[in-house]
Every structure is written in C-alpha cells, then in structure tokens.
Amino acid sequence: MKQEIKDILSKYITSDKNCSDEQVNNILGGTKYQSEVKDFMVNNWTEVLEEETELEKDFRPILHKVHHILRVKEHHDKNRFQTRIFKWYKLAAAILLIPIVVSSVVYFLADAKNDKLLASQYSSISIESHQGQVINFDLPDGTKGVLNAGSKLTYSLPFSNNRSLTLSGSAFFEVTHDEKHPFVVSTAKVNVKVLGTKFGIEAYEDDDFTNVLLEEGKVMCGIPMHGKQVIMKPNEKLHIEDKKILLSNVNASDMLGWKDGLLIFRDEEMPVVIKKLMRWYNVDISLEDMDLEKYSFRATFENEPLEEVLKLLSRTSPIGYKIEKRTTDKTGKFTKKSVKIYKREK
Known part of the structure; x- marks a missing residue:
C-alpha cells in the first residue's frame, strides 16, 4: 500500500492523466495514510536537493524548515475532519510548490549578491x-x-x-x-x-x-x-x-x-486565573470588583467548556459572571467572546 500511495502522488505532481483528483483527495482527506504522505514528501524534497547542480550550496537549513512546518500540528483541533482536510491540502500545496521553490532558490543563488538575502529568509x-x-x-x-x-x-x-x-x-x-x-x-x-x-x-x-x-x-x-x-x-x-x-x-x-489538555490551578490568585482562562479559551475577561483579586483557587479541569469552569469556580468563592453576547464588526467578523466577573451578593 505504501508504494501504491507513492505512485499516486508521483503521478499527481507530474500531471499524469491516469491520476485523478478523487484519488488524491482520498489520500489527503484523512489520517489513514498520514505516515505515507509525510514519507513521500520528505523523500521527494530530499531527491530534489540531491540532484546534480552547478551550484554547491547547503540546502539543509531549508530542508529543516520544511520538515518542521510539516510536523507542527494543532492539538485542540486534531480530531476535526475539516482541520484534517485543510492540513492535508496544505501538504498537497507544498508538494506542488517544491519545483517552484527550488527554481526560485537557484535563481537567487545565481547572483552572489543575493546570498545574504537567502540566509536572512531561511536562517x-x-x-x-x-x-x-x-x-x-x-x-x-x-x-x-x-x-x-x-x-x-x-x-x-x-x-x-x-x-x-x-x-x-x-x-x-x-x-x-x-x-x-x-x-x-x-x-x-x-x-x-x-x-x-x-x-x-x-x-x-x-x-x-x-x-x-x-x-x-x-x-x-x-x-x-x-x-x-x-x-x-x-x-x-x-x-x-x-x-x-x-x-x-x-x-x-x-x-x-x-x-x-488539563487546565490546572494550584492556589493561584484571581488575576493569574483570569490570564490562564483568557489564554486557554481565547476570551476577554474583565474583573468588575478588585476585592476579588485576593481569592485563590485550586482545581483541575479536563475538556470542560468555559461556562462550566466559571460555574465550578463560583462554588468556592463569591463570584458571579456574565458571558456577553458576541457581535460583529463592520467587516462581518465576530468579536472575541467576552466575560465579566463580579462579586456576587450574599
């Protein structure tokens, strides 16, 4: 199966008419062939760099950069089908762009004056x-x-x-x-x-x-x-x-x-808790009463939505909260979710 995947991708990047878009979509659209696709791309890039050229340059830094980009993945969205599709389309784009990247590099290297420019772009x-x-x-x-x-x-x-x-x-x-x-x-x-x-x-x-x-x-x-x-x-x-x-x-x-994937508080005061929540959930949080800054929290949450976390925190301290309704700006883009934390009346 590994050789079959390699053959399909090889035909695709050489515009072979015997290779259909549907075949490539089936390969790139999920995680079943993830290792085969990565192996193909690494080998394809390595083969390009090993081809004889009159210019004796060290392309390893560029190779390292390409390898790195392919390895970085989003932790929270790794199980979402749309994210997987998008990730593999990016990989497919990388395959198709390899000849363009290499030809551009050779063009720059043909002029010694551009050595510093190349170094700055890939250093x-x-x-x-x-x-x-x-x-x-x-x-x-x-x-x-x-x-x-x-x-x-x-x-x-x-x-x-x-x-x-x-x-x-x-x-x-x-x-x-x-x-x-x-x-x-x-x-x-x-x-x-x-x-x-x-x-x-x-x-x-x-x-x-x-x-x-x-x-x-x-x-x-x-x-x-x-x-x-x-x-x-x-x-x-x-x-x-x-x-x-x-x-x-x-x-x-x-x-x-x-x-x-655990959100952990270990006797941390409210200002630190708020910063962690803002980073973890990508929300804006404002503290309406400064008296709440003295309260500390000790808890561990796993895959809990923001509202559930706020609800549980309110059980151990006199805090109330209000999640503001998201609005859109002039371009139609939704604003970030906003939360107000206030002191709850007894």
Whole structure:
C-alpha cells in the first residue's frame, strides 16, 4: 500500500492523466495514510536537493524548515475532519510548490549578491500558538515539545550544532541528549541550560513572574538580573519575580498537565486565573470588583467548556459572571467572546 500511495502522488505532481483528483483527495482527506504522505514528501524534497547542480550550496537549513512546518500540528483541533482536510491540502500545496521553490532558490543563488538575502529568509524559524491553541512540535535535533496557548518559540538554522532558542510564553521540552551541544532556552528573566531532560518554562511577557519546572534530569538556570545561577533537580520549581527567587519542591508532572489538555490551578490568585482562562479559551475577561483579586483557587479541569469552569469556580468563592453576547464588526467578523466577573451578593 505504501508504494501504491507513492505512485499516486508521483503521478499527481507530474500531471499524469491516469491520476485523478478523487484519488488524491482520498489520500489527503484523512489520517489513514498520514505516515505515507509525510514519507513521500520528505523523500521527494530530499531527491530534489540531491540532484546534480552547478551550484554547491547547503540546502539543509531549508530542508529543516520544511520538515518542521510539516510536523507542527494543532492539538485542540486534531480530531476535526475539516482541520484534517485543510492540513492535508496544505501538504498537497507544498508538494506542488517544491519545483517552484527550488527554481526560485537557484535563481537567487545565481547572483552572489543575493546570498545574504537567502540566509536572512531561511536562517530562523518561529513557532507560534495563538490564544486557545496548544501545539506539539518537533525540533531538528529530535527534541519534542508542546507550546502553550499564546506563546512563541524562535530558533536559528542549522539547529543541531547550536541548540539555542528564545521563548515568550509557556512551553514544555523533552530534550534529546547531546553532551557536545547544550540545549539553551532564553527568556526575559532566565536562561535555562540542559543536555537532555524534561522541563517546562512559563515566561509570558505580560506576567510579572517566570517559572521553571523540572520533571526529569538536571538544568542550570542563569538569572542575569540577579547575577545568580541555580541548579535544579527533578520535581523542583524555580519561581522568579522582581527581587524574589524561590526554589521549592513540587509534583512537576501534575503542574505540567496543561500539555496533556488539563487546565490546572494550584492556589493561584484571581488575576493569574483570569490570564490562564483568557489564554486557554481565547476570551476577554474583565474583573468588575478588585476585592476579588485576593481569592485563590485550586482545581483541575479536563475538556470542560468555559461556562462550566466559571460555574465550578463560583462554588468556592463569591463570584458571579456574565458571558456577553458576541457581535460583529463592520467587516462581518465576530468579536472575541467576552466575560465579566463580579462579586456576587450574599
């Protein structure tokens, strides 16, 4: 069956009349042949790069970028048929565009003046998850991870020899061991250096704090603003806020449950809870009474709709809430869902 899929796709990209659109739609329209399609695309791209050319250039950074784009997937929408169709049509478009991409690259390389332009276009990658979205990602060195809602991860290519990344937001990493090439994640307040481990970082730009959670292995955290270094052991949490640095023992797997679809609050006060809800559900939330900021919450939710979460939170505190009706702007686009949280009268 694998060879049959390859033959159909090969005919399709060469405009063979014996290959119909219906055949290709059947292959790309679901998950049954997902591995075969990915293998075909990777092999097709590799074959193009291995063809003889007068220009001796290193296309591996471009290949890494293409591989990465194909691997990134949306976590929340992975079971929706429409999302799967759209994803595979993007893959199909990538197949059809390969000759165009290669010819464009050769055109640029024909002029030495454009070397810097090519380098600038393909030297870095950004992975971004929008509000209400959690995505899984694979890095070129084999490292796997999960990017939390409203986060952005950036790194340079080639990556395997320089495993340095910049994070804004929250992410979990399962780092491939490479003793010669440390893995470094930089945020506004902390630089985390590892060889091979499992850990998470929470470093949103609109938060006053940064957290590092270590599940396995060992990490060294450099804190430039304090001129300090902290070596962490498994099941420890490093909390950095203003002049405060706090290292505590925790259940790291529990606190990193967001990567498995769990919305977790661990004695967190209302302002932090609201930010988490806004990112998780892609909504706007306003707090109508500042007295509510002092209340803290401890709960775990799995696949619960926003209204159910608000209802359960209201049982442990004197809060009420109102979900505003969504409206449309001048272009007909729906506004983001809006919630008002107020102090409930006794």
